[in-house]
Amino acid sequence: MNKPGREPTRLVPVPSPNIIPERDVDKTPILEAQHLGIDFGGLTAVDEFNMAIGRTEIAGLIGPNGAGKTTVFNLLTKVYQPTRGTILLDGIDTAGKSTVQVNRMGIARTFQNIRLFSNLSVEDNVKIGLHNHIKYGTLQGVLRLPGYWKEERIAHERALELLSIFDMQDLAGAKAGSLPYGAQRRLEIVRALATNPSLLLLDEPAAGMNPSETAELMENIVKIRDTFQIAVLLIEHDMSLVMGICEGICVLNFGHIIAKGTPDEIQNNPEVIKAYLGSGKGE
Amino acid sequence: MKTLSSGRKRLFRNAITYGIVIAAFVILQILNAGGLLSPSLQGQLVPICAYVTMAIALNLVVGISGELSLGHAGFMSVGAFSGVVVSLSLQQAIPSGPVRLAVAMLVGAVCAGIAGFIVGVPVLRLRGDYLAIVTLAFGEIIKNIINILYVGIDGNGLHFSTQNEAALALGEGGKAILKGPMGVTTNVKLSSFTAGFILVLIALTVVLNLINSRSGRAIMALRDNRIAAESVGIGATKYKLLAFVTSAVLAGAAGALYAMNYSSIAAKKFDFNTSILILVFVVLGGLGNIRGSIIAAALLYVLPEMLRDFYDFRMLIYAIVLILVMLLTNSPFFQDLRGQLQSKLRDRAVAKADAKGGSGHE
Numbered sequence: 059m060n061k062p063g064r065e066p067t068r069l070v071p072v073p074s075p076n077i078i079p080e081r082d083v084d085k086t087p088i089l090e091a092q093h094l095g096i097d098f099g100g101l102t103a104v105d106e107f108n109m110a111i112g113r114t115e116i117a118g119l120i121g122p123n124g125a126g127k128t129t130v131f132n133l134l135t136k137v138y139q140p141t142r143g144t145i146l147l148d149g150i151d152t153a154g155k156s157t158v159q160v161n162r163m164g165i166a167r168t169f170q171n172i173r174l175f176s177n178l179s180v181e182d183n184v185k186i187g188l189h190n191h192i193k194y195g196t197l198q199g200v201l202r203l204p205g206y207w208k209e210e211r212i213a214h215e216r217a218l219e220l221l222s223i224f225d226m227q228d229l230a231g232a233k234a235g236s237l238p239y240g241a242q243r244r245l246e247i248v249r250a251l252a253t254n255p256s257l258l259l260l261d262e263p264a265a266g267m268n269p270s271e272t273a274e275l276m277e278n279i280v281k282i283r284d285t286f287q288i289a290v291l292l293i294e295h296d297m298s299l300v301m302g303i304c305e306g307i308c309v310l311n312f313g314h315i316i317a318k319g320t321p322d323e324i325q326n327n328p329e330v331i332k333a334y335l336g337s338g339k340g341e
Numbered sequence: 342m343k344t345l346s347s348g349r350k351r352l353f354r355n356a357i358t359y360g361i362v363i364a365a366f367v368i369l370q371i372l373n374a375g376g377l378l379s380p381s382l383q384g385q386l387v388p389i390c391a392y393v394t395m396a397i398a399l400n401l402v403v404g405i406s407g408e409l410s411l412g413h414a415g416f417m418s419v420g421a422f423s424g425v426v427v428s429l430s431l432q433q434a435i436p437s438g439p440v441r442l443a444v445a446m447l448v449g450a451v452c453a454g455i456a457g458f459i460v461g462v463p464v465l466r467l468r469g470d471y472l473a474i475v476t477l478a479f480g481e482i483i484k485n486i487i488n489i490l491y492v493g494i495d496g497n498g499l500h501f502s503t504q505n506e507a508a509l510a511l512g513e514g515g516k517a518i519l520k521g522p523m524g525v526t527t528n529v530k531l532s533s534f535t536a537g538f539i540l541v542l543i544a545l546t547v548v549l550n551l552i553n554s555r556s557g558r559a560i561m562a563l564r565d566n567r568i569a570a571e572s573v574g575i576g577a578t579k580y581k582l583l584a585f586v587t588s589a590v591l592a593g594a595a596g597a598l599y600a601m602n603y604s605s606i607a608a609k610k611f612d613f614n615t616s617i618l619i620l621v622f623v624v625l626g627g628l629g630n631i632r633g634s635i636i637a638a639a640l641l642y643v644l645p646e647m648l649r650d651f652y653d654f655r656m657l658i659y660a661i662v663l664i665l666v667m668l669l670t671n672s673p674f675f676q677d678l679r680g681q682l683q684s685k686l687r688d689r690a691v692a693k694a695d696a697k698g699g700s701g702h703e
Binding site (some may be wrong): 135137156157158161162166167173174176177178182186187189190192194196199200201202206209210213214231249250252253 | 348350546547550551554555556557558559561562565566568569570571572573574575576583629
């Protein structure tokens with residue numbers, strides 16, 4: 059695979075070459091994937107996936123359909139256990155950890171096909187995201203001890219605060235399943251943020267959104283990064299979004315990384331153009 | 342000002358549920374005191390409470406947690422027989438009837454809870470319908486174990502046997518409590534409608550408070566979408582087990598209450614049909630709808646008795662009623678009607694709140 063050249067100022071001393079913003083250069087990356095791979099039976103879905111993401115970087119993962127992008131997300135969140143390779147989160151190996159444990163370590167995600175708790179209210183969805191930050195036990199809840207009231211009030215205020223990122227606080231009482239599509243996607247992001255992650259994985263956040271909604275979403279992703287000081291890794295087919303806000307981009311095709319670099323470098327990379335548009339010579 | 346906030350709405354809904362239960366208790370008590378209840382209905386007051394509790398408990402598993410249990414009568418059975426054994430062995434130690442009943446129900450609840458834990462731990466780690474299969478087997482296993490179990494008491498304490506009454510080798514003044522397939526034939530009736538009412542209130546409080554707490558939200562999150570729940574850091578096994586064991590505990594207490602209402606009780610009372618009967622209450626009352634479970638359990642339990650005048654056609658009419666309820670709850674006309682009724686009630690509540698000057702929230 060040919061690696062695109064990079065500007066010297068952007069060079070980072072981490073094992074895997076990736077574009078990490080200057081402000082994160084002297085820190086360990088929040089996420090490092092090394093030689094990551096998974097086989098489903100005889101099929102290698104992802105192989106030799108190397109990537110490092112800075113602590114406040116917005117990174118993109120793109121590629122044609124079936125390239126293995128969502129599989130990478132499922133590997134990072136341990137929905138699948140990787141066949142090969144290591145994932146370091148903040149320098150800590152996540153080998154053998156479950157989805158639940160990885161979330162507690164700081165990875166939160168959204169899903170390509172929206173997975174909300176659709177029978178529950180918007181507020182409850184966010185409160186479920188806050189689950190591990192609400193400090194009272196089952197017995198305290200059933201007996202309605204003072205701890206319950208105090209923690210529930212805090213959770214309620216926090217939920218509304220988080221919803222206000224997307225101006226959704228007025229929808230708090232609505233049923234999550236009854237929200238329009240775009241609002242459901244935004245609610246998923248809020249729910250993921252509620253778990254207080256250090257890395258937010260967004261799987262096609264702009265899917266099904268119109269251009270003005272997408273523009274608003276771009277602003278909000280940057281705003282989230284700036285307010286929460288977290289890293290964001292997103293899968294997206296909308297190139298205006300990817301090229302507009304990502305600082306580093308990684309291109310997957312058939313489970314392999316074919317290019318890494320800044321948006322400019324990716325746009326001019328011949329391998330990427332070939333993967334998206336074909337070689338022009340016929341197959 | 343048009344809509345109540347979600348927290349208020351929930352409080353209002355729960356208040357109605359408590360109100361219905363308390364009103365039903367008061368009305369039945371008054372009718373009973375006035376001698377207006379038929380003797381058969383009078384005898385059914387305690388079983389109604391037991392089955393209402395069972396329906397609330399099973400709804401926690403089936404409706405709230407989204408797992409299917411086909412053996413809840415098994416937990417009822419465990420609670421019933423452990424409760425009876427405790428009550429009959431403590432006859433001398435605790436002379437007061439209500440206290441002994443409370444102790445028996447507590448022991449029944451704990452025993453059923455332990456059984457629930459043992460069944461739940463291996464099964465709830467799996468995804469899929471395994472709980473239905475295992476609980477189905479559990480119900481049958483418990484029934485068969487109690488069918489061959491002999492328990493007696495003498496000066497030296499409890500004796501157990503799986504052979505026959507003689508194998509208990511009871512000492513002087515000893516007596517057999519549980520006699521295998523005959524069950525318990527010398528039970529002392531301790532249950533009262535008031536005790537049943539208190540149990541229903543406790544079950545209702547536990548389940549409603551659980552649902553509206555951190556753990557309850559986790560349970561419902563796992564029901565709605567397990568992958569998403571795990572992605573926000575909610576461990577599936579822990580919360581599924583919590584719901585299942587809580588339900589088993591309540592079922593055990595209900596079983597003890599039920600058993601203490603009869604002078605003789607055998608294991609065959611708590612068979613597969615009983616489990617299905619409770620499931621019917623829950624499904625017709627509405628999955629996840631606690632108030633619905635209570636109403637369905639009370640009405641459908643009394644119905645066969647009310648239909649006694651129809652003799653042979655009794656069960657036929659019962660079946661037709663079940664089908665009609667199912668069809669009507671799904672018909673758009675009745676759903677509209679219910680929606681209109683609800684919004685009317687809500688408007689009235691809002692108006693009342695306004696009149697009180699409670700205009701604090703939007």
